[in-house]
Every structure is written in structure tokens, then in C-alpha cells.
Amino acid sequence: MLGHPGLTHGCVAAGIVTQLLDGAGPDATTVGISVAAAGMGGAGKTVMALQTYNDDRIKDVFQDRRFWVTLGERPDVVRSQVRLLHDRIFPSQAILEP
Numbered sequence: 001m002l003g004h005p006g007l008t009h010g011c012v013a014a015g016i017v018t019q020l021l022d023g024a025g026p027d028a029t030t031v032g033i034s035v036a037a038a039g040m041g042g043a044g045k046t047v048m049a050l051q052t053y054n055d056d057r058i059k060d061v062f063q064d065r066r067f068w069v070t071l072g073e074r075p076d077v078v079r080s081q082v083r084l085l086h087d088r089i090f091p092s093q094a095i096l097e098p
Contacts, residue, residue, distance in 0.1 A: 013051035017058055 020033055035052065037045035052058065053068060067088075069080055086093075 013048050013055070016052045017055045021057060021061060
């Protein structure tokens with residue numbers, strides 16, 4: 001449960017999918033969309049995120065523009081963004097870590 005009787009991970013994921021697709025039409029001017037989930041461990045954040053990420057409608061619309069990033073409790077957001085950009089531009093080259 002997610003704080004409300006009858007509210008399931010699938011229900012929440014479906015709502016997120018609907019919101020993501022609302023701004024994703026052929027005339028959309030949106031450059032990027034980020035979705036974050038925060039909360040205590042075991043609440044189902046990853047399950048909900050995976051349902052959203054793997055939804056066929058999301059795959060159809062966003063195709064190879066979907067990215068999965070795990071940040072953890074103390075994220076280095078800039079490093080994560082640089083890694084994502086590097087991996088997108090140079091998929092076969094490893095980024096060197098200090």
C-alpha cells in the first residue's frame with residue numbers, strides 16, 4: 001500500500017505514465033522530463049518506477065530516450081549527469097573515475 005487503502009504501485013505508475021505522455025505529443029516542446037521517487041526502504045519505489053519505465057506506451061513514445069539512474073541517499077547529481085551524457089555520446093568508452 002502507498003498510504004491509501006486500495007492505492008497500488010500499478011495505479012500510481014499508471015498515473016505517472018499518463019502525466020508523462022500528456023506532454024509528449026508530436027508538437028511537444030519539452031526537452032526533458034525527470035521523475036524521482038523518495039521514501040523509506042521497502043515502500044515500493046523501485047517497483048513503481050520499473051512499471052513506469054517498462055510501460056509499452058512509454059517505450060513507444062520515448063524509444064531510446066529513456067534512462068535509468070540510481071542516485072542513492074547522498075547523490076552526486078552533477079557526476080551522475082556527466083556520466084549519463086558521456087555514456088549517451090560515447091557508449092563504447094568507459095569514463096575514468098578519479
